[in-house]
Amino acid sequence: MAQASTQRSTAKQRPGAHRPSARGGMACENSERSVTLGSHRDEHNASDLSNDPESAVESAAETPKERPRSPWYCSLPWLVRGDLDGFTAVFSNNLATMLAGAQMLQSILPDELVYGKIVPGVGVSLAFGCAWYTVMALVKAHRTGRTDLCALPFGLNTPGVFAFNTGIIMAVYYAEGGAQNPDAPHVAWQVGVVANFVQGAIEMLLAPVGPYISSAVPMVALLGSLASVGLAWLFANTVEAEAAWPAVTFAPFFLIAAALLGGVKVPGLPSTLLPVVLGAALAWTTGRATASDLREAAELVGWHPGVPDFGPFQHFDKVVDYLGITIPVALTVAIGTIQVRQMAENVGDNYNLRWSMFGDGFGTVIASLFGSPWGMTVFIGHSAFKAMGAKIGYNILCAAGFLIVCSSGLAAMILAIFPSEVLNPIILFVGLCVCIDALEITPSRHWAGLLVALVPGFCNWACEAAASLAAHICEQGFTNGGSAVTGADVKCAVDPHSEAAWALGPELLGLKAMGEGYLLVSIFWGTLLVYAVDRHFRVAMVWSLIAAFCSSFGLIHAPKVFLPWKGPGSDTALHWEFAGGYAVCAILFAFLWMGQMWGLFEAGQDATQASKMMDQSSSEESEDQGRSHMSGNVS
Template structure:
């Protein structure tokens, strides 16, 4: 008689080290961006960054990473599985840039124009960021109750292809460029990652750890990174323990920001909600089915905790669960990430670590994650839905292309008060047969448009034309209020143009599309 063995997930396995390097590197990059942009773009003093913002970041990362690790442990016990992987979690990159450039910077510039000192303007900008972050958390938390319903309504190809579009552009291509910009340093770690996880070769130590060690050695050995006593001394100055504080009074004093910048806060909150739902779908496709409501609720709670404790930057369930699972990470990588990131933020040691460990040393792991996500978009959906996956990839690629085009314009000296971006640029692009206005339209709300266009394509393939029409009507409604496609010009960017009727041309186009689908559905019913 056979005795059934109980499979219980362990808190730590060997491959959690590999997952830790990928997730910690991703979080570490976000933290470096926060420090850099807050000090250079916003002019925040070091005490504000290290004494208020980073402790809030620490609390939010600890809350989320610990919760998702515990949830994975409990889920594994219930399902009698020891191969379950905790949901990856960290700072939301899109919101980070949006809140700095579209909320905090305008508030700072307006304060200075009104006669405030630089220090006063920085304080007001920080408070505005707190309100924006808090508003995003409220939207994420309130949306937790409809998460499962949205997952049931949206075809898997619609959810996964949206993530694939983000992965192939904003994750993979950037690090691929960086690899070939420094091939002597970048190619060997990439090779280690590929032969370890595609070729299933074992080196005696985790492949992720070996890749990072080789990357550090090559970066310092080739001179990509070199010793500079003055720079190193500067990294030691912020080091001390920072105790998190509650900033409820500052949130209340700046509450008017919520309405003033609602057109930014609402889309960001919705994007975070939809993105987290898509990442839950991605996790289920990889074999780990988590309940949507508590996962989304804690995601919102993490963002709320960030704002209350001083951070201006929302958190989210990260893209890339299939990659962490393929690496062999289970539960411990999430716990370790929360501990390590928390200590870095609470002790001010971020700058010193960045000095010794260049991004080139660990970027191969993140590139691998991007590859796995794109591959899953095709392998975890029915093969006949492949055209829908391709359609879903296109808006993300277009959004990335628009970003690159605007970066090129800024590098050429445009995007200043003297030489601002203007609609005349569109005609200049058209001279080379580049309809850049279409890319700008796809860039805004591309998470929504990718999911909707892929969903429409799925229902066309399945010959459910009425459902395709319903999705087109939803697209028309979202477009009409400016949540996707509609944009406006700023000095150095094109940004979402939220408001009733701002996306009327696209709304009309989607309504005409819905009429077409209703007509086709009627014709098919007549034939049958």
């Protein structure tokens, strides 16, 4: 219901329908055609995504009465005033994500990898993606004669950046020996790069069947897994760092919330600019940012172009251990692209879904080939950028801006001028928005499934935080017979990042297991609860068997993938226990299904209808209580 109301309110804006001609910029000779074609577009905005999108969307509504005579590359104005607003929003969001991810990895990777490989790779892939969606908009405008199109925005997959950092790169680093092994940083980076390649390949393979993915998995489960990253890693983990500098961080966060959620804006200024400027001023005033940091960052300034690097692919075999992270991230990106494309269609820009999904995957593959372990995706917010009046220029500006920043070493300089605590409020807001989107789309009947899906992400975050604290304590040294042992000579009795450390208490081991492969665990738990609530017991039984199968191979509840007969046999391995637990659930759902067939239980209920009934019942109950209260006052 919330989604429907959101779509209705978005559709009311329809900025393109009220501005058929280009506003400024390099107008082309077909600008007058958009008024005629706008009516054709409106008739097809309600096409259902569940049908084959390419046959429905690329229909007669997209066929112009006369083919535009202008060149395809001149079918839209290249730069209009609204592009500047769109550029500021997309550029600042991507920059905040990139710098936050880079700073997280600087604790385990050297600067030559972070700023010499990863960051330049981001610049190349982002430039490619922006160009991809710019060309898509130009070609569609050329075919239809419309000049009111807004290109889809493109950038880093923020939840995926943090999921790969913590679930793959850091996990490989500690599995390879951490600080005790000088090769661990390079191996961790290389495995992350290859995992990113696999993610992009999966997204490209999903392109032909993209419209049908959401019919196989409940939307609440997919959004819940994404929200688990948003709430645990983007919000809670960022708040942990922000709370160390409250005088610098609190005011910018509430300012950006007031601007983007409350509509408090200064005319002529982008909404994200003032919070960043305020945070920077506070950082330099309080000493969080210093001139010495700026001088150190200046040493990294130089020409660092992104170049293809095939060295990481020697570790292709290690990626299998982390498919529990890679596959869910790829699935959530695919679903996100479907949703963003649908939202764009609601305001009149019905782009080809398969080409959009293919572009996301190809952009991620390019990122991996140029050394970046972070996936790329189409950005949410197209309707807002179109309302600003943006067309294609903001994508062109983002491509040029990121190529310059990422290839010149200026990223480190920007981080010195605007410390991560200054940019983190944007990350906090993104984390909140991911959860808000999930709440708006999820029917009230399925809120329990959404909340349950959040738990595995918090388990993973709690384990990483506890292990990091234990490792820091261990690195401080200890006293052995009166003599202090510190630095490289320190060897913990138990590695804080190993399974043995979590076997010290059964409840700790359970916490660790619930956080392993948490994106897939989130999907399974959210799905099972949704189907249990809706009384679709047969489907729940099938999902329980799939979860048991994944547990037996270590795809979930285990740090690595293995063959069941070659799995770890220690007391710390719980894969058989989890497989047995899901098998018991399958038996339970089988009995419930049989009881349903025998008439002991009601048949399965449609989620949307159930939510409407619950909301109507709640509304009637509130009205009854109100009438009772009023009658009591009268008496």
